[in-house]
Amino acid sequence: MNFFTPIDRFALSPAIVLALFGCAVFLFDFLVPRTPKGQRYHLAYVILGIGCTGWALFNQQAYLGEQHLPEIAAFGGALVIDRLSLFFNWIFLIASLIVSLVSYKYLETEDEHHGEYYGLILLANCGMFFLAAGTDLITLFVGLELMALCFYVLVGFLRRDQRSNEAAMKYLLLGAFSSGFLVYGFSVLYGLSGSTRLRDIALALEGRGLWDPLVFLALATTTVGLLFKIAAVPFHMWAPDAYEGAPTPITAYLSVGSKAASFAFLLRMFLGPLAASRAVWEPILIAVAVATMTIGNLAALSQTNVKRLLAYSSISHAGYILLGLIAGNPTGIQGMAVYIMVYTFMNLGAFAVLTSLRRKGIAGDDIDDLAGLMRKSPGHALLMLLFLASLAGIPPTAGFLGKYYIFLSLIETGHYVLAVVATLYVAVAIYYYFRIVRSMFVSEPADREPAASSFGLRVALGATGLATLAIGLYPEPFLRLAQISSTLVR
Numbered sequence: 001m002n003f004f005t006p007i008d009r010f011a012l013s014p015a016i017v018l019a020l021f022g023c024a025v026f027l028f029d030f031l032v033p034r035t036p037k038g039q040r041y042h043l044a045y046v047i048l049g050i051g052c053t054g055w056a057l058f059n060q061q062a063y064l065g066e067q068h069l070p071e072i073a074a075f076g077g078a079l080v081i082d083r084l085s086l087f088f089n090w091i092f093l094i095a096s097l098i099v100s101l102v103s104y105k106y107l108e109t110e111d112e113h114h115g116e117y118y119g120l121i122l123l124a125n126c127g128m129f130f131l132a133a134g135t136d137l138i139t140l141f142v143g144l145e146l147m148a149l150c151f152y153v154l155v156g157f158l159r160r161d162q163r164s165n166e167a168a169m170k171y172l173l174l175g176a177f178s179s180g181f182l183v184y185g186f187s188v189l190y191g192l193s194g195s196t197r198l199r200d201i202a203l204a205l206e207g208r209g210l211w212d213p214l215v216f217l218a219l220a221t222t223t224v225g226l227l228f229k230i231a232a233v234p235f236h237m238w239a240p241d242a243y244e245g246a247p248t249p250i251t252a253y254l255s256v257g258s259k260a261a262s263f264a265f266l267l268r269m270f271l272g273p274l275a276a277s278r279a280v281w282e283p284i285l286i287a288v289a290v291a292t293m294t295i296g297n298l299a300a301l302s303q304t305n306v307k308r309l310l311a312y313s314s315i316s317h318a319g320y321i322l323l324g325l326i327a328g329n330p331t332g333i334q335g336m337a338v339y340i341m342v343y344t345f346m347n348l349g350a351f352a353v354l355t356s357l358r359r360k361g362i363a364g365d366d367i368d369d370l371a372g373l374m375r376k377s378p379g380h381a382l383l384m385l386l387f388l389a390s391l392a393g394i395p396p397t398a399g400f401l402g403k404y405y406i407f408l409s410l411i412e413t414g415h416y417v418l419a420v421v422a423t424l425y426v427a428v429a430i431y432y433y434f435r436i437v438r439s440m441f442v443s444e445p446a447d448r449e450p451a452a453s454s455f456g457l458r459v460a461l462g463a464t465g466l467a468t469l470a471i472g473l474y475p476e477p478f479l480r481l482a483q484i485s486s487t488l489v490r
Helices: 006-031 036-067 083-110 115-133 137-155 162-193 198-206 213-229 238-245 248-270 275-300 306-327 330-356 378-392 398-412 416-441 455-473 476-486
Strands: 071-074 079-082
Touching (some): 006 036, 036 079, 036 083, 079 083, 079 115, 083 115, 162 213, 213 248, 306 330, 330 398, 378 416, 398 416
């Protein structure tokens, strides 16, 4: 019996490309000189790998359209290529490309040019692929751990930086703890159904009582593991330290790529095998979402380190995205997709500006480091203003569109109190985001040295800034993409 058919190879092709290019970086790293000029070969190679992966994803998307198929099922249903997986995999790929472009200048400043850095980015992207396309517990867990292991190393990549080492250790220990909960939940789900396929598990759980103790045990332990991955309260403790200690481009990648992949995983689980237990998990998620928005926003008020501020901001955004799942209607799921898409561009852009402020002896992480940025680098200051306004949800930026669809879904499903609470926290977010704006536009600069720049940084800033404005001003094409992905969430 042939277990690796042509359709299996076709479905797996993006992951194969990412894995081959990622491993090749490790194998040929010793051939590249440890100089900034030599490391350009690594960057060019990574861009080539991302381009080949994009071509594979494009072929899959074209095949679905030409054949009028809702999905491509591979490996007996363990892997599914549908509109949902393609939507998220495009987000992962774009995030990997932007982070790679931004990283070159940062690694040059830190004198930490190593090929394995780029290899780990590609392998983390490979893990994200399985989280978006996996429909089997084993497939999903392998993808999750591949992504997590890469991030454990990348967070601690600055080996001479004590903060980076400490952040990686905390992230590793808490990540292993959460994986234990997740595996335990998976084992209970397997025991209840006798299968690792999500569809088989869904059928098995539908035949059991709503408050069956074993179902509740599986739901509780699986939920704990998933909430940790999206940094939702009370499983958010790792995020501020990991974001602060990690290299700034990796902080951006962690806040965007890892979060988007974890939400893809969460959607597969809660709208798949756990859908029958909605009456049980919806009140839990309501409490978690409110606590996440509350702690994330209030903790951000007192932060003076921009990376920690954006970490707590990221926690609050996870709460907003969870509201779409709580609504559970097509508008809510579309709102989640839109929110994740716009969050990718505006958050990557904000961290790209922070990366441009990194110089020898100056971290560029504190709010005071941005003082007088408008006088030193007007372009960077205006872009940062755009990204912060979008994160706050101010029209006509892309961030407003994401929040609009989340709030609309809550109103459509009668969650009026949740909509009011979420709206009130927007005002809190505006306050702490505009503390940064005030520093950039009102405070006097400590020095007159302009922000660092490189071709990769300029491309990254231009692309993220353009996308943040374009999605807000002309949202129709992007809404269609998100709607296509949401129609296939079951």
